[in-house]
Amino acid sequence: MNWSRVMALLGKELADLRGRPGIFFPGLFTGGVAILLPVFVAILVPAFTGERLSDSADLQVALELYRQQPGARALDPEAAIQASLFQQFLVLLVLSPVAAAMSIAAYSVIGEKQARTLEPLLATPLTTFELLLAKTLGAFLPALALSFLCFGLDLAVAAIFAAPGVAPALLTPRALGVLFLMGPMASLTALSLAVCVSSRVNDARSAQQLAVLVVLPITGLLIAQIAAGFVVSMPIILAITGVLALVNLGLMRLGVSLFDRETILTRWK
């Protein structure tokens, strides 16, 4: 593999993205929802109803979940429940880079096909693996940056609107694991799927639809946390990350084998 070729194409991908800010909208929207939902549930609803979170019998489980965490900061019950809710919704924040990666990756091959820019690219010494790696990184790095941005905003929102001590409570190894291990791996899986599919179809929506398969388990995790009092613990995060890493390796190999230059050149016009 020739890294300078990968970096050349990666540079082009990033330069191209600067001219298409709209492509980040799905990621920003999802991130915005993930940031605002806990504010709505943990701060706005109690403020409007006048009912404290700690007075709700239904939310005692949230308090228990917070206190069960090893090394949890000592917070009063109201702040502890707020922290617990913010922590639960961190899983949803993972959807932001996934949505951004899907959006970018789906267009990365299909956009080239539709603009008829792929053939000159394929006429260079670039190998299929180098091409797909550059395309993958070109979607992954902006998605990762978006992930950092959203987490920063989430901390800022918690610091401004939640009780004192809630924002620091989000900086746990578990939260960081969700965001910076599981999140990026889930993004990679989504965009590897999108790249695989976009090698075979000529419609970005088809690629995005299949990549939604990655969103479903993440949403399932969130629902399981809220409905069943289940905590995505560090071992679970590491296990999911490991499985996703293996899936990504497989998807990359699959992507290279699915990327049929001949079909792309002769069928898509």
Add this chain to the structure above:
Amino acid sequence: MLEADSLTKTFGPRLAVEHVSFDVHAGEIFALVGPNGAGKTTTLRMLAGLIHPSSGAVRFRGQPTAGAESTLRAGIGFLTEAPGLWDRLTVRQNLSVHARLHGLPQPDRAVDAAMDLFGVADRAAEPAAVLSKGLRQRVALARALLHDPGAVLLDEPTSGLDPESARDVRELIVRLRHERRAVLISTHNLDEVDRLADRVALLNTRLVALDTPQSLRARAFGARVRVRFAGPADAYARTLSDEGLADVRADGHTLSIGLDGAGLQTPDIVRRLVAAGAAIEAVEPEEPSLEQVYLRLLRGGGS
């Protein structure tokens, strides 16, 4: 320099190219002509290492390229049918990415030189999207030649260009010949082929004919001479028929005379006509257009 050896390509049940063989030499402009769907672009793509032949081989500088397509692509410049520029990137960025993909040691210098050579330096900072079709084609040509390839494949290089832009591109192609590159053009523009090509291959899935334009003319129509008189030509047609010339056609003040198998050359014919009292205004070799040659060879299946 670049050789197609019995190239055959099938797409499923469809035969796109069948046993096509030719070679393109350094310093030669070689034209590939044929109707739509004749397999021109498929042949170019096989030669460029973009698709694999079903059978046959491509050789570049005498070496088979099977399994070494990446190396082949490094030595060949390919101007695709569509310029294929990244619209949001500037001219410089477009070229710079390709210079780096080709691993040029001084990519910025190569890009500057290419932009100067193709007259697009003053548009370097503009996005490709705002360029005219002619300028886009220039940039695409510059991109195809950035890495100083020994062989250049040009798919419809002047298609859709205005006459001035087309002329500029033709001049650039002639320059490539002077630089001793092997140039292969695929085109429908037979006038362009006539002006540029040293040899022409007529393709219609298989190779119908391959020769210089002059030889193809002779093959399709035979050698002919046209004589223009001050008066009607009919009487002199009879004179020449009496001399044993079988292929003589009169049209107003002009005679068209076939020389193949006539046993007479142009000076002999002129001498006999003058002796018969003809007032001759002009004598010139009759050259059918390449389009006429193309149509005759295509309908006749070549020879």
